[in-house]
Amino acid sequence: MIRVGVVGASGWADSSHLPALTALEQFDLTAVATTNQASAARAAATHGARHAFADSRELTSHPEVDLVVVSVKAPGHAAVIRAALDAGKHVVSEWPLGIDADEAAELTEAATAAGVVHAVVLQGHHSPSARFVADLLANGRIGTLESIALVAEGAPFGGSRIWPDLVFSLDPSAGTNIVTIMAGHFLSALEPIAGPLTEVSARLPRTHDRVLVAGTDQTVPNDTPSHVLLHGLLANGATASIAVHGGNGPTQDGFLLELIGSDATLTATPTQPGTFIHWGDWEVRIGKETLTVPDTYRTVPASVQSGPPANIAALYQEVAQAITDARQPHPSFETALRHHRLLAAIEQSAADGTARSIS
Known part of the structure; x- marks a missing residue:
């Protein structure tokens, strides 16, 4: 049994990590931490944790914690991760790993020097739909892949207004915006299917210099992009055309993915409109034929609710196996670093108007 402590238990983790962990028999949720004792106690009571802390350092050093989950805002990741590594604990960090490459x-x-298991939450890698589509391509169902095209919604980032709890994201130094979060997750879901991008040419338009704080009359300055427009080349020679458009939300259609092959075109859309490509299930079609994702691609217990907890639970299954096998899971911090460098290349291309190579 792997004893887990979750830092940031009252935010995103409350509806994703905690339901995933409590549904998996390999894990024992022993501790949670938030910014104050009252909210920590509530999270502990709701999810059955024995310990509740208002100081993350107490959690990372606690003897009943083997694995630390870092689910705070991106600027706070580094401090918690370093504390966990200093204590010799395994680490699962939310994406992005850091504020920059x-x-x-x-x-x-x-993390490598500490010799612990380390993973990052790029849950698209564990999407049953994405893994099914990857196998379809590998088995030649559309012939040779020639091009991919993705149009996806990036709300709640990039619009004319912003939720109060996301105002911090309007500062690029926060590492949380339509490029890092939305394009970051979407691209991470595509690479296991189509292979890595090796060259990118990008535009990052900023439509709104100031945005309205939702529910107020206040506007605040915005220094982050509103949209991500990307053309690229894949390692297998195929081309990529990707558009992530910002908005106020809620999302309407979610995404449209086309994989164009020499023999046929595969199209994927969300089975539940408005869900993101790395979260939910896909409706997959080749030509006019609709394909069903076989149940064998779903590895998590039926008790895990659909949506974010499902793919995050699959990541935790991979982490548990990696700890047993004394190896690194996928995606690891190394995967995250490569992904950070891809996003940096996109930003550099947009800044100077040149194509950028990714090693």
Whole structure:
């Protein structure tokens, strides 16, 4: 049994990590931490944790914690991760790993030196739909892949207004915006299917210099992009055309993915409109034929609710197996670092108007 402590238990983790962990028999949720004792106690009571802390350092050093989950805002990831590594604990960090590629490199180096298991929550890697589509391509169902095209909604980022709890994201130094969160997750879901991008040419338009704080009359300055427009080349020679458009939300259609092959075109859309490509199930079609994702691609217990908890639970299953096998899981901090460098190349291309290579 792997004893887990979750830092940031009252935010995103409350509806994703905690339901996933409590549904898996390999894990024992022993501790939670939030920014104050009252909310920590509520999270502990709701999810059955024995310990509740208002100081994350108490959690990372606690003897009943083997694995630390980092689910705070991106600027706070590094401090919690370093504390966990200093205590010799395994780490699962939410994406993005750090606020930029340099910080991600430092954290990856530190995790490697610590000799612990480390993973990052790029849950698209564990999407049953994405893995099914990857196998369809590998088995030649559409012939040779020639091109991919993705149009996806990036709300709640990039619109003319922002939720009060996301105002911090309007500062690029926060590492949380339509590029890092939305494009980051969407691209991470595509690479296991189509292979890695090796060259990118991008535009990052900023439509709104100031945005309205939802529910108020206040506007605040915005220094982050509203949209992500990307053309690229894949390692297998195929081309990629990707558009992530921002908005106020809620999302309407979610995404449209086309994989164009030499023999046929595969199209994927969400089975539940408005869900993101790395969260929910896909409706998959080749030509006019609709294909059903076989149950064998779903590895998590039926008790895990659909949506974010499902793919995150699959990641935790991979982490548990990696701890047993004394290896690194996928995706690891190394995966995250490569992904950070891809996003940095996109930002650099948009800044100077040149194509950028990704090693």
